[in-house]
Amino acid sequence: MKQPLHQEHGALTRRQQDILALLALGKTNSDIAACLKISVNTVKRDLASAHRLLGTSSRPQLAAVVYRERVVPLPPQPSGPVPALSPRQGDALSLIAEGKSIPQTAEELGLATETTRRYLVRAREALGGAGSSAGAVGLLYRWRLRPLADEPRDQAVVGTAHESAPVPAE
Numbered sequence: 001m002k003q004p005l006h007q008e009h010g011a012l013t014r015r016q017q018d019i020l021a022l023l024a025l026g027k028t029n030s031d032i033a034a035c036l037k038i039s040v041n042t043v044k045r046d047l048a049s050a051h052r053l054l055g056t057s058s059r060p061q062l063a064a065v066v067y068r069e070r071v072v073p074l075p076p077q078p079s080g081p082v083p084a085l086s087p088r089q090g091d092a093l094s095l096i097a098e099g100k101s102i103p104q105t106a107e108e109l110g111l112a113t114e115t116t117r118r119y120l121v122r123a124r125e126a127l128g129g130a131g132s133s134a135g136a137v138g139l140l141y142r143w144r145l146r147p148l149a150d151e152p153r154d155q156a157v158v159g160t161a162h163e164s165a166p167v168p169a170e
Helices: 014-024 029-036 040-054 059-068 087-097 102-109 113-126 133-142
Strands: none
Touching (some): 014 029, 014 040, 059 087, 087 102, 087 113, 087 133, 113 133
């Protein structure tokens, strides 16, 4: 059986795990520093180390790895009805979770960059107003809208590419 990603790349410190748990909830560096009573520079340094250890390049990608690979315990599923994401919203957010930039995501989906931004904003709104892409990606996993590493893909609700209508301009 394949080792979990976080074990393949070395052990994270307890503080790094605490920082990652807060990041995956959508907290900013300042919020994380205040919660843990550490400096913002310490948060930045520990996040940079976590990026190296986990092989990630963006905050949303880090949030995805944190939950998908169970680097930190998955918080309880939010209460209420499961949010409805359009397939395009789910696809765009999933590509961001893989570490793609907005222009790369737009190109892969065959969309304009601004249209892709609108899909991402609407996805964040659908997920309860997540304040950041990292928080929205974290909610994808907390709501089980994307599968975790150790579960079959069909146990999570997964969007299909290219099935939704274009997002109207705001």
